[in-house]
Amino acid sequence: MELALSLGDPSKPFSFLDKTAKLSSKDLGFCMGLGNGFKSQENGDDAFEGKNSTDGDEKRVSSDPPLQLDLLPFSPVPRPQSSSQLHLPWLTDNQTDPWEGLGRGLDVNRLPLVAVADEADEKAAVSSPNSAVSMDFGIRNGSRRGKKEVEVEAVETERTSTRASDDDDNGSSRKKLRLSKEQSAFLEESFKEHSTLNPKQKLALAKQLNLRPRQIEVWFQNRRARTKLKQTEVDCEYLKRCCETLAEENKRLQKELQELRALKTSQPFYMQLPATTLTMCPSCERVATSSATNASASTADAKTGGYPFFSSTSNT
DNA sequence: TCATAAAATCCCTTTACATCA
DNA sequence: GCTGATGTAAAGGGATTTTAT
Structure with a gap:
């Protein structure tokens, strides 16, 4: 599905796609995109891939629009910490070994024994998806948690490990x-950093x-x-507000038009003035300003029987 | 070069479970 | 303790793309 809506500057209907345009609330125009079809430029696979551009996965086009919302004039939540602090394995551009930096990662005090294990351990990890080692992750990581939380997690560890063993017995559950x-x-x-993973990154994680x-x-x-989902909700909210604004604007213009019509009826020669010429399509009755000269206006007068509003020029 | 099957991955929907008020 | 709401991990299915044959 692809929905694009553009109001305002027609030369840049999708300015959010080029990532440089940040629409402000003051801009009348707005652009939005919903659904699929946009390759995430922000993701710039290279940053994620490091030098692993040959993995093949980078060719896949992310169907998600860029995560950053360009619709609304709010500031995105600042990232709590840079990725460099976490040392995600794939973030070092010069890194050829995807496993390089794994140990530095969260500084888990050399915790992930599996991280230095060979490929055979991966299968072991499969059989124990949430082992005590992983549950111990945060504790060793030095996170400050209350006693209760730790206790709960301990219980959970036991429970999950029990479940895991149960699952081994019964794979259907x-x-x-x-x-x-x-x-x-x-x-x-x-x-x-990136909303999609290639196989190597997935394995590393x-x-x-x-x-x-x-x-x-x-x-x-x-x-x-x-x-x-969140993006859609925000988009819907914004569209709703835009719709309301446009409805108000439409209402105002209709009212203005009505007043002008009334004025025209009461003062047929009002528009003899060389003011801005309004043109109206006789068929659809849409009014638009034009750069018509007095001459054309007078011509219109002749054609429309003295009703300067009704120019022969059709702007529709 | 083209056709095709297999594999991988995606999104979407649904289900099931955990947690909380 | 029970219950409904909510959040989320996981599964299943269809679509798409890549790759090997």
């Missing part, structure tokens, strides 16, 4: 686990967070969906 705050935060940071790649994938899918 749907497992529902809560990602830890640290995992969510890290995923959020990753998402801020999975190892970093000790989750299954499928979980990373699903999380990003759900996250994109949430973003899109």
Whole structure:
């Protein structure tokens, strides 16, 4: 689906696409895009890919519009911290090894043993999606949490690990686990950088967070969906306001037109003045200003039987 | 070069579970 | 403790793209 609506400057109907235009609330014009079809320029795969432009995944066009909302004159929520602080594995441009920096990442005190493990461990991680190691993530990360929270998480750890073992027994049961705050935060940071992942990045994240790649994938899918939903809500709100504004404007113009018509009726020769010439299409009765000269106005008078409003010029 | 199947990934929708008031 | 609302992880399905044959 693709919906584009443009009011205002026709030369830049989609100024938000070139990312440089920031529409202000003072601008009468606005542009918006909903739905699919726009490649995210902001994502600029290179920044995400580092040098891994040969992965093939970068060719995929993100169907999401840029995350940043250009419709409304609000300031986007400032990012709490730069990605460099987190050292996301793929953010170092000169990095050829995707695993380089994993350990630096969240400074988990060398926590993710799986991060230094070989590929064989990935399968192990698959079988234990949310093991105690990952649940311990935040604690080792030095996050300040209350005792209760830690206790809850401990219980949750036990529960999830139990569930995981249950799932191993019964693969048909749907497992529902809560990602830890640290995992969510890290995923959020990753998402801020790029809303889509290539397989390498997915694997890196999975190892970093000790989750299954499928979980990373699903999380990003759900996250994109949430973003899109919020975006749609904001867009709808803005469109609603625009609609109201336009309705008011229309009402005002209609009223003005009515007054002019009344004036015309009461003062047939009012428009002998060399003022701005108004033209009206006789068929659709739309009025528009024109640069008509007095001469043309007088010509119109002749053609319209002395009614200067009705110019022969059709501006519709 | 073209056709095609397989794989991967996406989005969308739905379901199921966790949490909270 | 029960219940409804909400949030979200996960699954399933269809569409699209890429790749190998």
